[in-house]
Amino acid sequence: MxxxxxxxxxxxxxxxxxxxxxxxxxxxxxxxxxxxxxxxxxxxxxxxxxxxxxxxxxxxxxxxxxxxxxxxxxxxxxxxxxxxxxxxxxxxxxxxRQVHKRYVAVVDAGSGLPEADPDAPWQEIDLPIAADWERRPLRIVDAALGKPSLTRWRAAPPEGGAPLPADPGSGARVLLEPVTGRTHQLRVHMAAIGHPILGDALYAPAAVQARAPRLLLHAAHLAFAHPRTGAPLQFDSPPPF
CATH class of the missing domain: 3.30.2350.10 (Pseudouridine synthase)
Structure with a gap:
């Protein structure tokens, strides 16, 4: 990112x-x-x-x-x-931060997520991220050494997605908007609040990782001004899961 x-x-x-x-x-x-x-x-x-x-x-x-x-x-x-x-x-x-980015992910619902309400306000994850030097290339939340890192997220309705490639169990579809662009930011932040992304081989527990054959994270939306003309451009890509 x-x-x-x-x-x-x-x-x-x-x-x-x-x-x-x-x-x-x-x-x-x-x-x-x-x-x-x-x-x-x-x-x-x-x-x-x-x-x-x-x-x-x-x-x-x-x-x-x-x-x-x-x-x-x-x-x-x-x-x-x-x-x-x-x-x-x-x-x-x-x-x-003049490029609008939105991702779709399927996360472990854990003890539950907010209801999927299109009018619900976005929640924020404001946790600093630093390199985990002993386990590179992993990243960790580190209040002392981490760089400011902000993610906006909310539950998403399931409409528009194909059937999940694996039984999602208690998985839930969410929308994610990274305000900052730290390495592995979305994966680290969702794991840190107890909702790791299904199929995540780096930050999810083994049982959550095994519930999907790939990381269920997809960059679904980009919007920005054309670099020469300034005309607004917007692109959307539905997730393949």
């Missing part, structure tokens, strides 16, 4: 037969792609981690530049710039 103002252009690295990313929008300045769960946004360390969304994008949109990222396990909307000027403008918009 963290914007990168100085990210390198997406370097080739995917096999020639790698499928083209699903594209929701493209013009001379930017592209909006749908990232599947399990695919890295940028290359990782080692030859086995070079296939990624940015490398696949570079095969079809030469010069595509990374602006922000999703966790490997998270699916959903990613915007990439097609030249340095657009990358700079979009990166500044992310840094200034």
């Amino acid at each position: 963290n914007p990168s103002l100085h990210a390198d252009p997406a370097a080739p690295g995917s096999p020639p037969t790698a499928p083209a990313p699903e594209c929701l929008f493209a013009d001379d300045d930017l592209i909006v792609l749908a990232k599947p769960s399990g695919l890295l946004c940028v290359p990782g360390r080692g030859p086995g981690k070079q296939d990624c969304l940015s490398a696949r994008a570079a095969q079809h949109w030469p010069g595509a530049c990374v602006v922000h990222r999703l966790d490997q396990a998270t699916s959903g909307l990613v915007v990439m710039a097609l030249h340095a000027g657009a990358q700079r403008a979009l990166g500044n918009a992310f840094a200034a």
